[in-house]
Amino acid sequence: MKTGFYTNPIYLEHDTGSHPENANRLLAIQERLESGGLMDKLEVRQGRSATTAEIKMLHAEKLISEVEIASESGAHSLYTQDCVISTQTYNAALHAVGSVLDAALEVAERRIDNAFCAVRPPGHHAEYETAMGFCFFNNVALAAEFLTKNMGFLRVLIFDFDVHHGNGTQHFFEERSDIYFVSMHQDPRTCYPGTGFADERGNGAGSGYTLNVPVPPGMEDEEYLQTFYANVHPKLQEYKPDFVLISAGFDAHRADPLASLNLTEHTFRELTVELKRLAEKSAGGRLMSLLEGGYDLNALASSVEEHLTILQTED
Ligand SMILES: [Zn+2]
Numbered sequence: 001m002k003t004g005f006y007t008n009p010i011y012l013e014h015d016t017g018s019h020p021e022n023a024n025r026l027l028a029i030q031e032r033l034e035s036g037g038l039m040d041k042l043e044v045r046q047g048r049s050a051t052t053a054e055i056k057m058l059h060a061e062k063l064i065s066e067v068e069i070a071s072e073s074g075a076h077s078l079y080t081q082d083c084v085i086s087t088q089t090y091n092a093a094l095h096a097v098g099s100v101l102d103a104a105l106e107v108a109e110r111r112i113d114n115a116f117c118a119v120r121p122p123g124h125h126a127e128y129e130t131a132m133g134f135c136f137f138n139n140v141a142l143a144a145e146f147l148t149k150n151m152g153f154l155r156v157l158i159f160d161f162d163v164h165h166g167n168g169t170q171h172f173f174e175e176r177s178d179i180y181f182v183s184m185h186q187d188p189r190t191c192y193p194g195t196g197f198a199d200e201r202g203n204g205a206g207s208g209y210t211l212n213v214p215v216p217p218g219m220e221d222e223e224y225l226q227t228f229y230a231n232v233h234p235k236l237q238e239y240k241p242d243f244v245l246i247s248a249g250f251d252a253h254r255a256d257p258l259a260s261l262n263l264t265e266h267t268f269r270e271l272t273v274e275l276k277r278l279a280e281k282s283a284g285g286r287l288m289s290l291l292e293g294g295y296d297l298n299a300l301a302s303s304v305e306e307h308l309t310i311l312q313t314e315d
Pocket residue numbers: 162163164249251292293294
């Protein structure tokens with residue numbers, strides 16, 4: 001398969017010091033893909049900068065200027081230590097969105113079969129006018145908005161398997177039926193950001209188009225996959241997405257220092273197989289995945305390698 005791999009050296013310059021969301025994450029991924037030989041099989045692309053008009057598809061002007069001003073003024077964080085910032089953060093965040101929009105366009109037009117965006121800062125916690133949880137602009141939400149509003153897709157699935165609930169993504173789309181937000185994450189009573197309960201199912205026209213499947217701390221591969229096949233898989237088949245987006249956070253891995261699930265690469269492989277199969281069935285194969293969390297460098301590198309191996313392999 002022709003699998004795009006989008007990244008940009010500017011992501012390394014979003015300097016967060018000793019914060020767990022740091023540039024070594026992308027270096028570890030890159031090193032693993034190079035040493036394992038997978039990088040040679042990928043279509044490597046350098047993502048562009050998004051324009052502020054593109055960010056404004058979903059975000060408030062207030063947030064854009066807050067991130068810009070905080071970066072340029074040499075501030076060390078925006079609001080709290082949760083959102084560490086450096087002089088290149090604004091630039092990196094614009095390029096993260098740019099990669100994701102480019103990848104979505106290339107996949108939409110079938111110039112490549114599927115894509116993975118190794119971007120940072122991550123995005124799924126970012127709200128309309130608020131940065132939070134290491135996230136500034138909501139990369140996956142902007143891709144979904146672009147696909148529905150500019151490209152005419154009618155049923156875009158966002159599957160979020162990051163261990164944390166994608167609160168920002170959910171809030172953008174919970175009143176719409178053209179974007180189905182599905183998240184599996186650690187029980188919000190035990191985990192940041194404290195949202196994503198099973199009874200959050202969407203509102204108004206979007207009623208039934210948000211699916212939250214919280215799972216208890218300590219859960220292992222077998223039980224997690226049983227939960228996926230029982231409670232999620234049938235709903236995905238029923239929705240018949242015409243584009244599949246994945247908020248791919250790998251922090252549900254047992255080695256991850258920030259959360260308490262006990263998954264291994266096996267689960268990430270299996271989820272990728274199923275989402276790719278789903279895309280082939282109803283979306284002409286159109287699938288685009290992007291990096292969210294994942295903070296143990298070895299676990300992150302090997303999980304991304306598994307994920308990309310499946311995306312790149314011909315069935
Ligand atoms: Zn996370």
